[in-house]
Amino acid sequence: MPQNDVPDFTALLRSADRSAVHLEMRDSYMADSVFDAWQDGREVELPDAYRQWRTLVEETVARGVAVRRARIVSEPVTDYIRWEHSLTGRHNIAAGEDVRWLPRRLASDLMLPGNDLWLIDDERVLFHWFTGDGEWAGHEFSEDPTVVKTVVAAFEAVWARAVPHEEFAV
Incomplete structure (x- = not known):
């Protein structure tokens, strides 16, 4: 499906009735000023985008939607993953997400999608594409029952x- 047929993510998450799950499989993502500050040993106030995300998740969870996030990571973990882990408790979990981590070595026999994704109500999938160095490259939306079934499994x-x-x- 062309990218212009991809629904707005905020609207997609707000449309969830039962569940919203996120699968992350990269060891690093795009540049981030909060990550840069963390690497330098500085604490910084989270930017508006982080606060907006947290508010969106809090609202979603308050409606009774289970929000789960699973991260598949290499070991030893990268600095980026170490930073994500340090932020997860006070940001993601505090907002109501349930977060789990899977060492990549324990995922070898699993059939995994080729891209990170969000799955809404076991009915709709939003795949995220990244470049090799972790920069945003686009996304694709699917309601194809075969694709959804594979992603759910x-x-x-x-x-x-x-x-x-x-x-x-970590």
Whole structure:
């Protein structure tokens, strides 16, 4: 589907009735000023985009939607993943997300999608594309039942093996 047929993400998440799950499979993503500050040992106030995200998740969870995030990571983890882990408790989990981590070495026998994604109500999938160095490259939306079924199975397999955030040490 062309990118112009991709729904607005905020509207997509607000349309969730039961569940919204996010699968992340990269060891680093695009440049981020908060990450840069963390690497320099500085604490900075989270930018508006982070606060807006947290508010969106809080609103979604308050409507009774289960929001889960699974991250597949290499070990030893990258600095970027170490930073994400340090931010997850006070940002994602505080907003109401349930987050788990799966070491890549434990995912070898799983059939995984080729891209990160959001799955809404086990009915709609928004795939995210990134360049090799982690920069945003686009996205694709699908409601194809075969694609959705594959994504549901992949996410649930990852979730079953993944370690809850509180127990995952980086």
